[in-house]
Amino acid sequence: MDEKYFPEAIEKKWQRRWNEIRAFEAKSDDPRPKFYCLEMLPYPSGFLHMGHVRNYSLGDALSWFKRLQGFNVLHPIGWDSFGQPAEQAAIKRGVNPREWTEQNIAHMRGQLQRLGISYDWSREIAAHRPDYYKWDQWFFLRMYERGLAYKKMSPVNWCPKEQTVLSNEQSSGGVCWRCGTAVEKRDLEQWFLRITEYAEQLVEQMKEIEADWPEKVLKRQRDWVGRSVGAYVDFAVKESDRKIRIFTTRIDTIYGATAIVLAAEHPLLGELLQESPMKKDVEAFARKVAAERASRKDPTEEEDKKGINTGVLAINPFSGESLPIWVANYVLMDYGTGAVMSVPAHDERDFEFAQKYSLPIRQVIAPVSHNQAAAEPQSTTGSDQSGVMPHAFTEYGVLINSDQWGGKTSEVAMSEMADHAEGKGFGGGAVTYRIRDWGVSRQRFWGAPVPIIYCESCGTVPEAYENLPVLLPDTADFSGTGQSPLTTVPEFVNTTCPQCKGAARRDTDTMDTFVDSSWYFFRYTDPRNELEPFDIAQAAEWTPVDQYIGGDSHAVMHLIYTRFWTKFMRDIGLVSFNEPVKKLLTQGMVTNRVEGTEEWKAMSKSLGNGVDPDDMIAAFGADAARLFILFAAPAENELRWSEAGVEGAIRFLRRVYTAVWQWRERLTNMPAGSWAPAAEEFGSGARALRRKTHQTIAKLTSDLEHLHLNTSVAALMELFNALSDFDIAPVEASDVDAFAVRETLEALVVMLAPFAPHASEEMWESLGHEGGLLNSAKWPLADAELARNEELEIPVQVNGKLRSRVIAAPDVSVEELRAAALADDKVRAFTEGHDIVKVIVVPQRLVNIVVR
């Protein structure tokens, strides 16, 4: 230990030592309880940014804490190394994507090591390596076997800028998740994974994680799955044996239906129109709707409602009434059945549509008056004196004009009417979901090839398991036509059929990179397995993940895919649980002021407000930077970058370091063995210091468990301030005082390790523990007896206003406290001359005297 704190030397020293002794490698045959701490794996862009630093500092703090507590901690890292940027580099600069990726990984690995994150490097994985993506292909084939991977021609989301398909999740809001470009629709043959098969489980099993995942992530997933309970009803087409099936959540309003409205793409439309004189007009309308939808600039903007009457009629199976069948742009083919019953009186969209086209509006639900005195029927029924409704009444109520259901409540009617429809065979209760199957085909080179072969005689054939991996060729022609570059590599395309051994062609698309990240953390448990994706027993030992940490940008992408994948793995017997992640923390963004403005925005090159982690380490050291990041704000909040804040962190480290330097000789020169003074030997100053120490241990132990790292650091600072207040020079300190100081410093240094591990190692060694924390340190235990306050300062209020404080013993009785408060001079100044109405005594906390 040098006299001055030189982070550069200390950090290098300990990084080397950790590396030599493979300090953070998790062993699977360890009897201690396990803890799996995981951070979202990074894309190897080439450089870490501050968001990464924050993410990994959070995970590392928890890993250190759990390790010191005696857990067997798995803390792995890997690379989400397939994806667009490597391919962009190939297209723009002609570099080889594999080399580009490997160089980036090498550089970023160096950065992580300079940050001193305690990873188990022996388990490092990378998605672009054949020993990994082989298992992506294996999983694809397993899904194919079960009918969960299927191919269909479908309108897909197409990003014109990146020239590729996007999944629904990746084009949420109508824009590309990577570049923000408005997505277009294209018809392409694509592979899909049947995530819809798991829609119910994705919602239902959320209850297993509800308490430990952020509500905002759960909410977005719930909305994304979009579970909706209602009913199907078949409307017979008049003078035909065809039926139109509609989905509704409000079957109780069916007597108010005044039209059936179909989506422009509805498959029955052609047949319905065969004998219709309107055929040409309706088809022209449908084409116009499709064209408008394809060309819209802002896909989130709602269009004006437009429709056309087909002239064909349908029959309401409840009332027997004939209804016109319309086609309109506001009915979507990809939700429900692509057909709705239009109930203008009780649905805002239908209301708007009916007004525009003068369709009848018939009220069939009357509001329930909860408060008869205040009831103002005209304002709530939605109909004015003349019986014309000014707007739709969309709430539940009581049925009117509805045959035998008249007088029943909406709730009762919905259930009875669905049963009725089912009994009569024209419908029944139904649940629909908004979530769509996951399109995974990408017209890309840099991904895992889809392991499917097209044979002229056998058709679509899965590649044989023993032929996996289907290797990605070294390179391809990247000139870019919208087709996969793999089509330009004949050695890849041309193959033999695994069934008939005849000539065949490979699928030239690659898989969405979110396939790679859906199961990667299971691979960490057994990363070199050549026979299966992972050993079932190894995975069972480590998973589910105890704590997962990452950004919330993946709330409906990665985090929903990985839940789906886990349920599939459960169904094929690889794991035995439903949910892969017990606790999720979504960290906030790291922002910096945009120069010349008052705005704080996420660091980025284009805004010029980025901070390079390497510069930061060079200037302040990894420890100070990490300490600041964890201290400055709660983990979920936005973190505003502040160089002055980092300087504050390094000042704190320097002060602690200096204190250790000043005390180290005195503290290593103490009576031997397990010598400890008796309680009564400590002076009041030493007792106060020990009290603060044990209070701090208790606070840190609980705060770290909940990842309240900012308050943890504040508590460590308070503890250090208490040590400074115990103003004794090391040479003058008695053994008893030195004992108290040693207890404090040792606790402080160990508890600082999650935030500043290198400095803590150095200080721990200097306190006489050769080899550092990992050899000899344990998380300290709080002694409740020592932490207890010797006296209490009880606030005394008069009429709820703080007027004085009285000192009392911790075991003071209510009566004593009341007497002391009433006797206090400052209190008496406010009570004198008044009647004391009441005295409230909260034991050990507060006295409030109510006077009049």
Added chain:
RNA sequence: GCCGGAGUGGCGAAAUUGGUAUACGCACCAGACUCAAAAUCUGGCGUUCGCAAGGACAUGUCGGUUCGAGUCCGACCUCCGGCACCA
């Protein structure tokens, strides 16, 4: 429009079950050290009235419950995020 979340000093923030509002840090001010500056150390730091002791007012706004409200209830305002005709 609908659905979430949040509003506390100059700034980041803290505050078990309703019980001392503003811990900890940043910035700022003063002092010590220094020829001087930086660094470091010490002290101060919600607003306001007061020489002081002390008082009054303060957790987005208004109202309520309570002996007591940052915390609970009601209405509203503002900001942030999500969704986008989902029948």
